[in-house]
Amino acid sequence: MAQTTNSRSDLLERAYEIAVRLAIRGVVILVVSAVLLWILKLVNLYQLWPVAALGMAAGVVIMSVGWFRANRARQRPSLAVYCPYCEHQMMFLAQPTEDYTCEGCHRRVQYENGLPVPVRDLTCPICRASHKVSVKAVRFTCDKCNRGLTLTDPNDPKSIVAEASDMMQNFDVILTQVGRNPTEVALALQDILVCNLPDARRQMEALPLTLVRNVPERKADAIRRRIRELGATAVVRLTGDAAPRPGR
Numbered sequence: 001m002a003q004t005t006n007s008r009s010d011l012l013e014r015a016y017e018i019a020v021r022l023a024i025r026g027v028v029i030l031v032v033s034a035v036l037l038w039i040l041k042l043v044n045l046y047q048l049w050p051v052a053a054l055g056m057a058a059g060v061v062i063m064s065v066g067w068f069r070a071n072r073a074r075q076r077p078s079l080a081v082y083c084p085y086c087e088h089q090m091m092f093l094a095q096p097t098e099d100y101t102c103e104g105c106h107r108r109v110q111y112e113n114g115l116p117v118p119v120r121d122l123t124c125p126i127c128r129a130s131h132k133v134s135v136k137a138v139r140f141t142c143d144k145c146n147r148g149l150t151l152t153d154p155n156d157p158k159s160i161v162a163e164a165s166d167m168m169q170n171f172d173v174i175l176t177q178v179g180r181n182p183t184e185v186a187l188a189l190q191d192i193l194v195c196n197l198p199d200a201r202r203q204m205e206a207l208p209l210t211l212v213r214n215v216p217e218r219k220a221d222a223i224r225r226r227i228r229e230l231g232a233t234a235v236v237r238l239t240g241d242a243a244p245r246p247g248r
């Protein structure tokens with residue numbers, strides 16, 4: 001799946017987990033070798049002690065490597081980056097240079113030539129809701145009143161026109177396939193459906209499952225993207241429409 005090139009905090013966590021597992025393996029080898037030494041002594045084969053000693057030494061080495069790696073993983077410098085849309089703090093190992101999805105609002109934070117695309121405040125001319133929108137975007141949807149908004153002059157944030165209200169359309173997001181990470185999908189569903197984990201798992205068993213109904217396009221797209229990043233399949237369709245949206 002498309003992941004950002006810059007590792008996130010969860011990569012750090014994974015490195016730490018692997019290191020801890022290695023350390024535990026070292027301890028197990030050490031203990032098993034010690035027991036072996038004791039048994040050799042018991043059955044009068046004590047002359048074989050170098051075998052057990054070698055095992056113990058290997059255990060100590062593996063344990064130390066694990067310990068060292070766990071410490072190093074914890075001490076990796078991390079950098080706090082704030083989402084330009086929602087100010088959510090994300091941890092990176094280095095300054096991100098490519099698009100990433102914010103863990104707070106699940107919007108795509110865009111980068112161009114290694115630099116973040118600036119975001120500006122736009123006000124919906126119909127409902128006066130203010131939005132943070134990438135300066136690259138000339139069209140977006142107001143998620144308050146759900147109108148499509150277009151900038152007539154890309155350089156003037158005040159030149160916004162709204163689409164006619166009969167263009168207002170909402171969408172449903174339907175989960176069709178869970179994919180290879182059912183646990184991660186269940187965790188996401190817990191959040192999207194606002195339920196507990198066993199409940200999310202139970203609902204996942206009866207597909208297709210409608211995740212959200214009657215939401216603005218941008219929100220529907222964000223949920224679908226989030227589900228897709230977990231390897232699952234979701235479709236977006238017009239609320240009240242039987243067929244999935246073409247090309248979705």
Ligand SMILES: [Zn+2]
Nearest residue numbers: 083086102105
């Ligand atoms: Zn955000």
Ligand SMILES: [Zn+2]
Nearest residue numbers: 124127142145
């Ligand atoms: Zn609006």
